[in-house]
Amino acid sequence: MNHKQFESWILDEHKLSDSQKADLLIHLAACPKCSQLDTGWQASRKLMKQAAAKTPEPGFSVRWQAFAEKKCQMKVIRRQRVSIFMALVVVFFLSLTYMVASGSFLHMLADIFTSATTLLFNMTKGLSSFGYWIGHMPVVVPLAVGFIFFGLINAFILVGLFTLWNIRQRKLQTDEIKTD
Amino acid sequence: MTNIEAECLTLALQGNQDAFTQIVDTYQNPVYNLCYRMLGNPQAAEDAAQETFWRAYSNLKRYDPERPFATWLLSIAAHHCIDQQRRKRLMTVDLDEIIEFSAEDPAPNPEKVIVESEFSEEIQRQLNGLNENDRAVLILRYFYELSEEEICQTLQISKSAVKSRLHRARQHMTDQWTTSQESQATERRQHESQTI
Numbered sequence: 001m002n003h004k005q006f007e008s009w010i011l012d013e014h015k016l017s018d019s020q021k022a023d024l025l026i027h028l029a030a031c032p033k034c035s036q037l038d039t040g041w042q043a044s045r046k047l048m049k050q051a052a053a054k055t056p057e058p059g060f061s062v063r064w065q066a067f068a069e070k071k072c073q074m075k076v077i078r079r080q081r082v083s084i085f086m087a088l089v090v091v092f093f094l095s096l097t098y099m100v101a102s103g104s105f106l107h108m109l110a111d112i113f114t115s116a117t118t119l120l121f122n123m124t125k126g127l128s129s130f131g132y133w134i135g136h137m138p139v140v141v142p143l144a145v146g147f148i149f150f151g152l153i154n155a156f157i158l159v160g161l162f163t164l165w166n167i168r169q170r171k172l173q174t175d176e177i178k179t180d
Numbered sequence: 181m182t183n184i185e186a187e188c189l190t191l192a193l194q195g196n197q198d199a200f201t202q203i204v205d206t207y208q209n210p211v212y213n214l215c216y217r218m219l220g221n222p223q224a225a226e227d228a229a230q231e232t233f234w235r236a237y238s239n240l241k242r243y244d245p246e247r248p249f250a251t252w253l254l255s256i257a258a259h260h261c262i263d264q265q266r267r268k269r270l271m272t273v274d275l276d277e278i279i280e281f282s283a284e285d286p287a288p289n290p291e292k293v294i295v296e297s298e299f300s301e302e303i304q305r306q307l308n309g310l311n312e313n314d315r316a317v318l319i320l321r322y323f324y325e326l327s328e329e330e331i332c333q334t335l336q337i338s339k340s341a342v343k344s345r346l347h348r349a350r351q352h353m354t355d356q357w358t359t360s361q362e363s364q365a366t367e368r369r370q371h372e373s374q375t376i
Contacts, residue, residue: 011350012343040354040361044306047357048322051300053209054216056226061204067230068197068237 003031010038185249193240200237207233207250210324211257217319218261220308228264232257247333254324255334258316265312306356310349317342318349 006027009016016024028035099105134142185206191199211232216225235256236243243252307315320326320334331342 008347011347011354036358037354040357041350044303044350044353044357045322047303047306051303051323053213053323054222054225054300055209056212056229057222060208060212060226060229061201063226064204064208064230064233065197065201068200068234071234 003034006031006034007037010034010041189240189243189249192237197237200233200240203236203249204233207253210250211253213323214254214257214319215261217304217307217323218258218312218315219264220304224264228257228261232260235260251326251330251334254320254326255336258320258335262312262316265315302360306353306360309356310352314345314349314352317345318353321346 006024008014009020009024014020028038096105099108134145185203188199188202192203208229212225212229215228215232216222219225219228232253236253239256243249307319310318316335317331320331321328326334328339328342328346331337332339335342337345
């Protein structure tokens with residue numbers, strides 16, 4: 001008989017007839033591989049039966065109640081956030097619809113565009129006159145201005161990064177306190 | 181399900197959390213045991229069991245009273261643990277956690293408990309080597325003695341999938357057992373040669 005067949009009889013826990021059982025026993029006596037498979041599986045099965053069921057630490061249901069409370073609070077907060085976001089979206093679209101319908105939207109766009117262009121123009125003009133005056137000064141002055149300018153930018157970046165890190169640390173501490 | 185449990189379920193369906201705590205009390209052991217066998221770590225098992233009960237409580241309206249409540253709970257726990265295992269596979273393994281786990285849970289005094297705990301740890305080592313899908317099927321079959329049909333319903337997979345997963349899992353357990361026996365025999369031989 002096919003060797004695979006015996007393997008299936010051992011591992012798939014078929015209900016065997018008496019003749020099949022006899023065939024299997026004869027095969028197990030002759031085939032060390034199948035014999036090892038049978039012994040191994042029987043032993044594993046025995047181990048599973050004998051292994052004690054794991055139980056949680058005492059007070060599981062009390063801990064669950066606290067867990068459920070926390071989850072309920074989170075659910076409420078999430079619902080509130082969603083409501084606020086939805087309200088903002090509705091207000092935004094209503095305003096947009098009103099502006100488009102009343103024609104003020106196009107006026108607003110034109111105003112924004114004009115203001116932006118004027119601002120850009122003034123900035124360019126200011127920068128070119130600043131450059132003109134700087135160019136007429138000794139080399140030390142433009143160098144110092146450059147250092148101050150880049151120094152300020154770097155300082156702002158560092159302050160921003162520190163603030164973000166600080167917020168994160170505070171959040172982690174709050175979470176730890178909550179879990180305690 | 182007893183009458184009291186059915187009553188608790190009805191109350192819980194009306195939003196009574198205390199009534200559901202009674203249910204938690206009744207089913208905490210089977211749910212925790214399944215989570216422990218699936219995840220192999222007491223803390224992860226505790227978290228998964230808590231989450232299982234929360235999901236059950238939140239989705240109580242979806243529970244079909246025709247089905248046994250325990251099977252429904254185990255189904256939630258098994259699915260959650262399978263998800264957890266998948267996520268865990270994507271993350272880097274924390275070596276400290278593994279060391280902590282191997283040394284964890286020293287058995288209390290009586291000899292029987294020690295032997296049971298040894299069996300338990302040995303079987304857990306074998307289970308840890310299985311993939312999450314095969315592990316879930318094997319645990320439900322041999323720790324909870326569910327039939328193949330019940331496993332189909334619990335994990336929402338076909339009967340042929342249950343059969344093939346069981347076959348693979350049994351093969352794996354047998355291989356693990358053989359390997360552990362061989363390594364024990366080698367250790368014994370080494371020990372004997374050292375004593376001589």
